[in-house]
Amino acid sequence: MRAATLSLKGRALKYLAAREHSRVELVRKLAPHAESQEEVEKVLDELESRGFLSAERFAESVVHRKAARYGAARVKAELSQHKLPEDVTRAVTQSLKETELERAQALWSKRFGEVAQTPAELARQMRFLAGRGFSGDVIRRVVKGSADHD
Structure with missing residues (x-):
């Protein structure tokens, strides 16, 4: 069992070396290689206490x-x-x-660059920003060109 724990810890460290992972991601990735859920939790608790998982x-x-x-x-x-x-x-x-207004303005400028001339184009621009999770207020300010004047 000790070798399995080291293997599990090694896998977790390999994942964390590539990029930061959440505890949920590591549980999902390590579970197929563990003998039990408790074993995975023990390894992740140790990594968290040592600062490897945050x-x-x-x-x-x-x-x-x-x-x-x-x-x-x-x-x-x-x-x-x-x-x-x-x-x-x-x-x-x-x-x-x-920083949402500035980020939306930058994304909108890169994608469209000019205020919409037709209602259809305005709707398209608004859908684009809404689909990326920007708030309605920010979207209205950006597509109408008023973000530059605040």
């Missing part, structure tokens, strides 16, 4: 990877799938909300 670092990693392309709502939804502590999710999504 919910805060995982949340920051997701934000770093997704913030330029997605709004706060979309990133928050992804974080909620990982069952992170509420305070961690709240802290990172609050920082996203503060």
Whole structure:
């Protein structure tokens, strides 16, 4: 059993060396290789206590990877799938909300670059930003061109 635990820990460290993972992801990835759920939990508890596994670092990693392309709502939804502590999710999504207008403006400029001339084009631009999780208020300000004037 000791060799199996080391193997499990080795697998977990290999995953964490590639990128930050949430506890939920590691449970899912390690479960097929473990003799029991308790064994997986024990390994993850040890990694957490030693600082190798961190919910805060995982949340920051997701934000770093997704913030330029997605709004706060979309990133928050992804974080909620990982069952992170509420305070961690709240802290990172609050920082996203503060920069949401600028990020939406940059994404919109890169994709469209000019204010829509027809209702159909306006709807298309709004759907694009809504699909990426930006708030309705931010979307209206960006597509109408008023984000530049605030």
